[in-house]
Amino acid sequence: xxAYRDVLAYHIGDxxxxxxxxxxxxxxxxxxxxxRQKRGAAFITLSAAExxxxxxxxxxxxxxxxxxxxxxxxxxxxAVVNALYDLPATAVIGIEVLLVLLTYLTFRxxxxxxxxxxxxxxxxxxxxxxxxxxxxxxxxxxxxLSNVKMNEYCRKVTNGNLYNTNExxxxxxxxxxxxGAQMLVVTDDNTALMFxxxxxxxxxxxxxQITAVDFTEPYKxxxxxxxxxxxxxxxxxxxxxxSSEQNSLVxxxxxxxxxxxxxxxxxxxxxxxxxxxxxxxxxxxxxxxELLTITNALLLGxxxxxxxxQTDIIDYTVKLANGIGVEVVINGAPPESAxxxxxxxxxxxxxNTVKHxxxxxxKADIAFENGKTQIFLMNNGKPPMGEITETGGLLSxxxxxxxxxxKMSVKSAPHLIIILEI
Numbered sequence: 001x002x003a004y005r006d007v008l009a010y011h012i013g014d015x016x017x018x019x020x021x022x023x024x025x026x027x028x029x030x031x032x033x034x035x036r037q038k039r040g041a042a043f044i045t046l047s048a049a050e051x052x053x054x055x056x057x058x059x060x061x062x063x064x065x066x067x068x069x070x071x072x073x074x075x076x077x078x079a080v081v082n083a084l085y086d087l088p089a090t091a092v093i094g095i096e097v098l099l100v101l102l103t104y105l106t107f108r109x110x111x112x113x114x115x116x117x118x119x120x121x122x123x124x125x126x127x128x129x130x131x132x133x134x135x136x137x138x139x140x141x142x143x144x145l146s147n148v149k150m151n152e153y154c155r156k157v158t159n160g161n162l163y164n165t166n167e168x169x170x171x172x173x174x175x176x177x178x179x180g181a182q183m184l185v186v187t188d189d190n191t192a193l194m195f196x197x198x199x200x201x202x203x204x205x206x207x208x209q210i211t212a213v214d215f216t217e218p219y220k221x222x223x224x225x226x227x228x229x230x231x232x233x234x235x236x237x238x239x240x241x242x243s244s245e246q247n248s249l250v251x252x253x254x255x256x257x258x259x260x261x262x263x264x265x266x267x268x269x270x271x272x273x274x275x276x277x278x279x280x281x282x283x284x285x286x287x288x289x290e291l292l293t294i295t296n297a298l299l300l301g302x303x304x305x306x307x308x309x310q311t312d313i314i315d316y317t318v319k320l321a322n323g324i325g326v327e328v329v330i331n332g333a334p335p336e337s338a339x340x341x342x343x344x345x346x347x348x349x350x351x352n353t354v355k356h357x358x359x360x361x362x363k364a365d366i367a368f369e370n371g372k373t374q375i376f377l378m379n380n381g382k383p384p385m386g387e388i389t390e391t392g393g394l395l396s397x398x399x400x401x402x403x404x405x406x407k408m409s410v411k412s413a414p415h416l417i418i419i420l421e422i
Contacts, residue, residue, distance in 0.1 A: 004092045005064070005085035012089065016096055017065060020058040023100055027051040030107045037113055043106075050102050057095060060084050133212040137165030138205065153212050156187040165208050169197055184215065192219035271324040271354055317343040321350035325360055326379075332366030338373050338422045341404060342366075345418060348393040349377050352416065357381030375420040384412040 031047040064081045084092065127134060127147035135146035141164035154162040158171050172195050176183035183195045194215040200207050318328045328350065334342050346364060353359045359381020367374045388410055390398060401408040401420060411417040 002089055003086050004089045007089045014065070016092065017058065017061045019096060020054065020061055020099075023096070023103060024051070024054045024058055026107070027054045027103050030103060030110060033110045034106075037110065037117070039110075039113070043109070047106055050099065050106060054099055054103070057099060131213075135162060135165060135168075135210050136200075137208050137210075139208070141166030141208075144207070150210070150212065153193055156189070156191060157185055157193065165210055169195075169208075169210060184219070186219070190216070192216045271351060313339055313343040314346075317346045317350075321346060321362065324350065324354050326350040326353050326362055327360060328362045328364065330364045330366070334366050334375070335373055335422075338375065338420075341401060341406060341420060341422065342375055344397060344400060345375065345377055345420060348397050349379055349416070349418060351393065353379040353381060356384075357416065373422040375418075375422070377418040377420075378415050380415065383415050386412070388412045388416065 027047070027050050031044070031051050034044050034047045060081055061084075064085050124145065124147075127145065128149075130147060130149065133147060133149035133153045135150040136144045138144065143162055143165060146162055151162050154160070154168060157175065158168065162168060172183050172185055176185040176195065178184075179194070181196065185193045185195060187193065192215040193212050195210060195212045198209045198211075200209050314330070314334070318330075321328045328346060342364065346362065349362050353362055357379055359379050361380040363376075363378050365376040367376070388394070390410065394410065397418075398408045404422070407421040409419045411419070
């Protein structure tokens with residue numbers, strides 16, 4: 001059979017050396033995994049023996065090739081090298097195949113062990129895939145395990161890497177806001193992180209577990225809700241204030257209305273008294289008594305007597321106007337919604353007819369156009385001396401009309417004309 005040294009000229013030796021070199025690297029990986037898995041001493045010894053055999057075989061092959069091709073000098077171990085190179089080529093290749101087979105069986109055992117046992121590396125890889133940040137430290141704060149997320153969050157909070165869990169929690173408590181048993185920390189880039197800390201027992205030792213989740217979106221929503229709640233409280237406060245003011249306005253309006261009514265009634269008593277003094281033949285003691293009764297009722301606040309007297313507000317107002325010497329002619333029938341405003345206008349115009357125009361006739365023409373009621377009031381007597389300034393009763397009439405949604409216009413030629421559009 002052909003010796004191995006005789007086939008070196010065909011570069012078979014170079015091929016075998018290359019394969020032996022790759023095998024040596026593979027054996028080193030196998031031994032490293034066996035040690036990391038903390039396999040038994042026998043298994044680790046076997047892996048180490050395979051590595052030694054692979055290294056020895058590669059060394060002898062290189063030593064022989066170096067002697068044959070380059071120096072021609074002596075080898076380190078001439079007897080061993082010569083014995084190896086005197087072996088048949090198939091035997092040397094067989095040694096190589098045997099070493100490959102042993103290494104393959106060892107590596108397959110390692111892979112099976114990884115699939116059936118949880119290793120520290122597998123735990124670390126699993127933790128890195130979690131969306132939740134987590135780390136574990138002992139009572140002194142030494143970090144035993146942490147995932148990528150926790151390292152990232154730690155840099156956001158402390159501007160540094162994770163070295164001590166106790167120091168990390170101290171900074172969290174310093175920068176964060178308590179939410180029950182959890183701490184909310186808002187980082188410089190406006191990321192909201194919710195941290196939680198728990199103590200766990202393992203193998204008789206006490207460990208600290210710190211977890212964290214990204215709370216940015218709920219934090220933004222909560223902040224918006226708080227802002228809206230603040231606005232709502234402000235609106236509610238303003239509504240209560242407006243309600244209080246509204247009640248005060250209503251009360252003041254009613255007081256003003258009562259005072260205006262009282263003013264008108266007293267004015268009518270005075271005008272009627274003057275009219276009867278000037279015309280004693282037309283004196284009507286019953287009418288004067290009735291008017292005084294109503295005025296006294298207003299003065300005493302006995303509104304029921306006034307309501308009883310005003311069975312029909314238009315008839316009552318016309319009666320008052322007649323009592324001061326003003327005849328009232330109404331053309332048309334006013335709708336129920338316009339009676340109160342018409343009565344107020346008749347009272348004011350009748351009083352002005354006596355006081356300013358020295359007249360004795362007031363006409364009220366009622367017309368309907370485009371679904372609206374138009375009232376034209378005009379008196380006789382002296383025409384106005386110039387432009388009419390709305391004060392006193394006229395101003396009060398305008399405000400009342402506008403408060404009821406009506407429009408009012410005043411003309412001064414040829415006589416005082418008041419137009420109401422309801």
